[in-house]
Amino acid sequence: xxxxxxxxxxxxxxxxxxxxxxxxxxxxxxxxxxxxxxxxxxxxxxxxxxxxxxxxxxxxxxxxxxxxxxxxxxxxxxxxxxxxxxxxxxxxxxxxxxxxxxxxxxxxxxxxxxxxxxxxxxxxxxxxxxxxxxxxxxxxxxxxxxxxxxxxxxxxxxxxxxxxxxxxxxxxxxxxxxxxxxxxxxxxxxxxxxxxxxxxxxxxxxxxxxxxxxxxxxxxxxxxxxxxxxxxxxxxxxxxxxxxxxxxxxxxxxxxxxxxxxxxxxxxxxxxxxxxxxxxxxxxxxxxxxxxxxxxxxxxxxxxxxxxxxxxxxxxxxxxxxxxxxxxxxxxxxxxxxxxxxxxxxxxxxxxxxxxxxxxxxxxxxxxxxxxxxxxxxxxxxxxxxxxxxxxxxxxxxxxxxxxxxxxxxxxxxxxxxxxxxxxxxxxxxxxxxxxxxxxxxxxxxxxxxxxxxxxxxxxxxxxxxxxxxxxxxxxxxxxxxxxxxxxxxxxxxxxxxxxxxxxxxxxxxxxxxxxxxxxxxxxxxxxxxxxxxxxxxxxxxxxxxxxxxxxxxxxxxxxxxxxxxxxxxxxxxxxxxxxxxxxxxxxxxxxxxxxxxxxxxxxxxxxxx
Numbered sequence: 189x190x191x192x193x194x195x196x197x198x199x200x201x202x203x204x205x206x207x208x209x210x211x212x213x214x215x216x217x218x219x220x221x222x223x224x225x226x227x228x229x230x231x232x233x234x235x236x237x238x239x240x241x242x243x244x245x246x247x248x249x250x251x252x253x254x255x256x257x258x259x260x261x262x263x264x265x266x267x268x269x270x271x272x273x274x275x276x277x278x279x280x281x282x283x284x285x286x287x288x289x290x291x292x293x294x295x296x297x298x299x300x301x302x303x304x305x306x307x308x309x310x311x312x313x314x315x316x317x318x319x320x321x322x323x324x325x326x327x328x329x330x331x332x333x334x335x336x337x338x339x340x341x342x343x344x345x346x347x348x349x350x351x352x353x354x355x356x357x358x359x360x361x362x363x364x365x366x367x368x369x370x371x372x373x374x375x376x377x378x379x380x381x382x383x384x385x386x387x388x389x390x391x392x393x394x395x396x397x398x399x400x401x402x403x404x405x406x407x408x409x410x411x412x413x414x415x416x417x418x419x420x421x422x423x424x425x426x427x428x429x430x431x432x433x434x435x436x437x438x439x440x441x442x443x444x445x446x447x448x449x450x451x452x453x454x455x456x457x458x459x460x461x462x463x464x465x466x467x468x469x470x471x472x473x474x475x476x477x478x479x480x481x482x483x484x485x486x487x488x489x490x491x492x493x494x495x496x497x498x499x500x501x502x503x504x505x506x507x508x509x510x511x512x513x514x515x516x517x518x519x520x521x522x523x524x525x526x527x528x529x530x531x532x533x534x535x536x537x538x539x540x541x542x543x544x545x546x547x548x549x550x551x552x553x554x555x556x557x558x559x560x561x562x563x564x565x566x567x568x569x570x571x572x573x574x575x576x577x578x579x580x581x582x583x584x585x586x587x588x589x590x591x592x593x594x595x596x597x598x599x600x601x602x603x604x605x606x607x608x609x610x611x612x613x614x615x616x617x618x619x620x621x622x623x624x625x626x627x628x629x630x631x632x633x634x635x636x637x638x639x640x641x642x643x644x645x646x647x648x649x650x651x652x653x654x655x656x657x658x659x660x661x662x663x664x665x666x667x668x669x670x671x672x673x674x675x676x677x678x679x680x681x682x683x684x685x686x687x688x689x690x691x692x693x694x695x696x697x698x699x700x701x702x703x704x705x706x707x708x709x710x711x712x713x714x715x716x717x718x719x720x721x722x723x724x725x726x727x728x729x730x731x732x733x734x735x736x737x738x739x740x741x742x743x744x745x746x747x748x749x750x751x752x753x754x755x756x757x758x759x760x761x762x763x764x765x766x767x768x769x770x771x772x773x774x775x776x777x778x779x780x781x782x783x784x785x786x787x788x789x790x791x792x793x794x795x796x797x798x
Contacts, residue, residue, distance in 0.1 A: 192398035194345035198297040200257045204249050206346075206391040207264065208400045211242040213390025214383055215404035221386075222581045225379040226370045227324065228275055228451045229466070231426070231494035233578050234379035237274030240574065241281060242387070244271020256295050261288035261305075269462050270430060270485065273574065275451050276380030278428075278464040279313050279325050282455035283384075286312025299349045303336035316438075316455045318446045323367025325380035331360035332388070347395040354388055361385050423449045423466035425488040425544070427473050432460045433481020441480065448473055466491070471545035478538070487571065488544045493527065494578065505584040506637040506646050508630060509575055511567060511598045512542040513591035513768035515735050515781075516627040517761050524634035529567045529575050531598065533767045536560040548764035552738035552775055561671040562771050566598035572605040576614050585643035586614040587650065589630040591768065593618045594699045615643070617650055621694045623769045624733040624781025625659030632783070640791030649788065656784035658723065660703060661692040661773060662716045668774030691719060713742060713778065717749035720780045729756045731785045735765040737777035746778055758785045 195202055214235075221235025248267030254260045265288035268281035290308035291301055310333040314320050335356035336349060343349045364378040365371055371378055394400055427449070431441075438461055442454045449467030456462055462485075467473055470488035477483045510516075512530040521528070531542040533551060535558050540546035542564070546554070555562065572588075579586050588606065593599035599618050606614035619629045633650040641649060663669055666680040683690065683705075689712060693703025706715050724730060732750050736743030740762070747762050765779055773779075 192396065194347055195395060196298070196345050198257060198302065198346060199295075200253075200255050200260045203257050203260055203297065204253065205400050206394045207249070208246060209394035210387035210390035211239075211246055212401045212404050213393065214242055214386045215239050217383070217386050219581050221379045221383050222578075224374075224376040224382070226374045226376060227368055227378055227380075228321075229426075229491050229495070230370070230374075231489075231491045232582060233274060233489075233494060234276050234383060236574070236577050236581055237272075237277040238280060238380065238383040240273040240577070241268055241271055241277035244268060245284075247271075257297050258288070258292040258294045262292050264288065266460070269456050269460055272455065272462050272464070273428070274426065275453055275464055276325055276383060278453040278455045278462055279316060279380065280384065281462060282316040282453070283309040283313040283329055285455065285457070286310070299340050299343055299346060302346065302349065303333070303340040303353075306333040306336050309333070316442075316453050318442050318452050321368070323364045323371065324378050325384045327364065327367070328357055328360045328378075328381040328384055332357040332384075345395075347392070350388060350392040350395055354385070354392055357385050357388065422468075423451075424468050424490060424492055425466065425470050426451075426464070426491050427467050427470040427488045428462065428464045428485065429474060429477050429483050429487075430460065430462050430485040431456075431477045431481045431483055434459065436461055436480055444476060445473060448476075470541065474540075474545055483539070485570075486539065486541055486545070487574070488530075488541055489574075490528075493522075493525070504637050504640060506641065506643050507579040507583040507586045508589065508634040508637055508646075509579065509586060510589040510626065510630040511591055511596075511602070512544075512766060513564075513596065513598065513622050514589065514626040514630050515623045515733075515763060515766050515768075515779075516630060517763055520627075520631050520761075524631060524638060526630055526634050527575055527579065529571050529602075531567055531596075531768065532565045533771075534563045534565065542767050546767075548766055548770070549738070551767050551770060552764075555668075555770070555774060561668070562767065564596075564767055564771055566596055566601050569601055569605045572602050573609070576605065576609060580609070580613055584613065587633055587637070587643065587646050588614060588616040589626065589633055589650070590616055590618055591622045591626055592620045592694065592700055595622055596768075613643075615647055617647070617654070619654055619657070620699075621654070621657055621659045621781075622700055623659055623661075623765060623779055624735050625657045625694055625783070628731055628733060628781050628783040629653050629657050632785075632788075636788045639788040641788065642791075645791075653783065653786075656786070657694075657781070658783075659692075659694045659700070659779065659781050660716075660720050660723075661769060661777060661779045662706075662712070663690050663692065663773055664709075664712060664776060664778075665774060666690070669772045691716065713746050714749050716778065717746055717780075720750065720782065721754075724782055725784060727756060728784045729758050729786075730754070731758045731783045732760045733781040734760075734762050735769075735779040735781070736762075737765050737770055737773055738775045739778070740764070742776070743778060746780070750780060758787075 218235035225234035265285040272281040287305040287309035290305040310329040336353040449465045451466040453464040509527045533540045590599040603616045632653045688705040688707045734747040
């Protein structure tokens with residue numbers, strides 16, 4: 189299609205096609221960009237983050253197709269602010285915002301308008317950071333804009349403008365290899381900068397051929413070597429949120445949040461901003477954001493775990509994910525490289541990321557003082573998709589371990605998200621458990637992956653483990669279960685009258701419901717231990733976990749009573765209960781998870797994908 193007519197005035201439909209072509213080109217390079225990502229941290233997700241940001245733009249264009257170029261750019265910028273991910277995604281969104289603000293009144297764009305908008309975009313991108321770093325996307329965007337404005341007087345059409353303007357951008361991109369210590373040490377160009385160039389390479393291709401190219405979706409790992417880099421452990425969580433309100437001052441926001449961490453980007457307008465910052469205290473960021481307006485799209489990714497994933501992928505090809513309803517010791521999470529998608533914990537109008545912006549201890553402290561009964565909600569689809577896509581860029585397959593489908597909508601969200609990804613390389617398992625039982629199952633799946641099992645073998649072994657795992661919870665006090673709607677008030681009155689305590693249990697068919705009752709209050713903890721032990725097989729090897737609702741001493745005694753006289757105990761652990769069961773049991777709740785344990789066998793052969 190070399191005969192495609194030169195475009196001198198870019199209308200909305202042509203602009204939309206050019207943006208789509210740029211996005212598809214970016215998507216095709218997503219994995220490579222992830223592999224060369226070493227700045228600002230080597231967490232291997234720049235390509236994924238940029239792709240998610242541009243995917244949000246495409247979704248917005250598909251939903252609404254303005255016939256006005258300026259309005260299309262405004263729509264695209266707003267979608268990018270909402271959908272931006274990571275440092276590079278937030279900077280790209282700010283570039284698009286500046287681009288759109290420059291051209292918002294124009295029905296069509298001339299080459300002069302386009303060049304001016306690019307300069308505005310570069311200026312906006314620099315203004316989004318408190319400490320702009322040269323040798324990054326910022327540098328290449330600025331050099332690209334300078335080149336366009338230098339040559340625009342000599343060209344009349346967009347094909348010539350981008351063909352001549354992209355060359356200085358390529359030169360600037362190549363120069364990033366030596367501008368930052370981390371890039372120089374890894375001998376790579378800046379991943380965000382290359383992603384920026386890829387977008388305009390795709391747009392140039394459209395202006396040359398008239399074709400947007402083939403629609404690209406995330407694709408499987410090719411085995412390309414990961415660029416080496418050491419993460420700066422000073423700030424662990426890549427934290428983001430969107431703030432919507434009236435009269436937001438982005439400059440004040442940047443000045444205030446500068447002390448909370450590093451790699452701060454504040455992209456947006458006085459009505460809506462996206463905040464990106466690396467910090468050890470996501471909750472302090474979210475708390476300040478709440479004082480300025482409505483907060484949404486909260487996330488806090490563990491960069492240390494992401495970096496570990498990029499290296500462990502060389503030794504195994506199956507990644508394991510679970511939602512935060514699973515209660516797992518920190519030591520096991522780190523050792524087994526289990527990835528967590530956090531539920532939301534909601535006290536009134538205040539929302540927290542479970543186990544990220546609110547710990548178990550903080551949850552029970554809030555539970556004791558806040559008059560509003562908390563709720564939990566499943567993670568949004570975007571949270572699952574972000575984790576799945578990141579892992580699929582490093583592993584061949586993902587096994588996702590979910591809380592019982594009858595207890596939460598998290599399973600359905602995870603399953604729907606997995607079904608929408610290409611190649612069906614994410615498989616979701618309904619554990620029919622929650623809390624400690626779910627945690628034991630996730631740990632077992634991760635042990636199988638670490639032992640070198642293929643994806644299909646991990647799935648089968650984990651499904652077998654579901655049948656050998658059970659969760660039991662003692663509800664001595666029913667106030668919280670009644671407030672949460674899990675137990676009718678009439679049952680509470682009956683329990684008080686007859687002096688019994690209900691025992692919740694995971695059941696065949698995936699439900700978590702009444703598993704029995706214990707009458708009387710004397711020696712209740714010891715009789716609860718006996719209740720659970722009666723349901724364990726004699727002579728079988730077990731892994732046993734005990735959780736407590738801010739009652740460590742009672743939990744420790746219960747664990748001792750659980751293992752007293754048992755010869756076949758592979759391992760035990762004790763930990764605070766998370767919010768998933770804590771909202772129903774409240775302080776003092778005791779939970780036991782038991783798993784008949786079959787040690788995974790080390791596999792000699794290389795795992796195969798699903």
